[in-house]
Amino acid sequence: MxxxxxxxxxxxxxxxxxxxxxxxxxxxxxxxxxxxxxxxxxxxxxxxxxxxxxxxxxxxxxxxxxxxxxxxxxxxxxxxGKIRKIQVEVLTPQRFGQETIKAEVEKLLQPFVGKSIEWLGRNPDLVDTVLQGRTIRLSDPKASAVQLHVKYVTLVDSDLKVWIDARDVPADE
Structure with missing residues (x-):
């Protein structure tokens, strides 16, 4: 169906x-x-x-x-971190010739300009080695030469400051 x-x-x-x-x-x-x-x-x-x-x-x-x-x-x-300038203080009883001593010491320390402060800090005796006992001839007839002795060395900011004791060299040397 x-x-x-x-x-x-x-x-x-x-x-x-x-x-x-x-x-x-x-x-x-x-x-x-x-x-x-x-x-x-x-x-x-x-x-x-x-x-x-x-x-x-x-x-x-x-x-x-x-x-x-x-x-x-x-x-x-x-x-x-580098030495930019060298300042020299001369301790001497002489009134004349200090500028000549300063100029000579600055010329001797000129190779330190541009060197690292850390390098100088690791080798502090270099300044002493360069200057200690060095004799500088002066143009002044009274004192013909002075011998350098380093008193102090400091680093202030980026300046190397050196105090030098300049003693007359006896005439017989």
């Missing part, structure tokens, strides 16, 4: 049309809603990319500035 679909169980074509229109309207509504959401996400992503690029530029600028400052600081430290 065959069952026939009667009017009661038979789907109505309008229901199918309404169903399909419902699906289409629902899909269009979802597309509009999700399209707006997607557009806002794209805009937010673009804003984040822009902000990220700005931060990257700022980081690069700060790195460049840090490198420049580090380089300047290392140059400053390097310059501060």
């Amino acid at each position: 065959r069952h026939h679909i009667t009017g009661r169980f038979r789907p109505h074509p309008r229901i199918w049309v309404v169903f399909i229109f419902g699906i289409l309207i629902g899909a269009a509504g979802m597309l509009v809603y999700l399209g707006e959401k997607l557009d806002s996400f794209y805009l937010e992503r673009d804003a984040m990319y822009y902000a990220n690029n700005q931060k990257q530029k700022e980081i690069l600028r700060l790195k460049t500035e840090l490198d420049r400052l580090t380089h300047e600081e290392s140059k400053r430290r390097e310059a501060a």
Whole structure:
């Protein structure tokens, strides 16, 4: 026996049309809603990319500035760690000839200019070795020569300061 679909169980074509229109309207509504959401996400992503690029530029600028400052600081430290100037104080009973003695001692110590303060600190006897007992001839006829004796050696900032005791050399030497 065959069952026939009667009017009661038979789907109505309008229901199918309404169903399909419902699906289409629902899909269009979802597309509009999700399209707006997607557009806002794209805009937010673009804003984040822009902000990220700005931060990257700022980081690069700060790195460049840090490198420049580090380089300047290392140059400053390097310059501060070297002897820049030599100061000589002459202790002698003679009033004349002190400038000649100063000039000669500065000329003898000139190789120390530009050397590291640490190097001189590790070899403190070098100044003494260069100057101790050295005889300097003077142009003054009363005192023809003086013998140098190092009293003190100090390093003040980047200056080498030396106190010299200059004693007359007896005429028979």
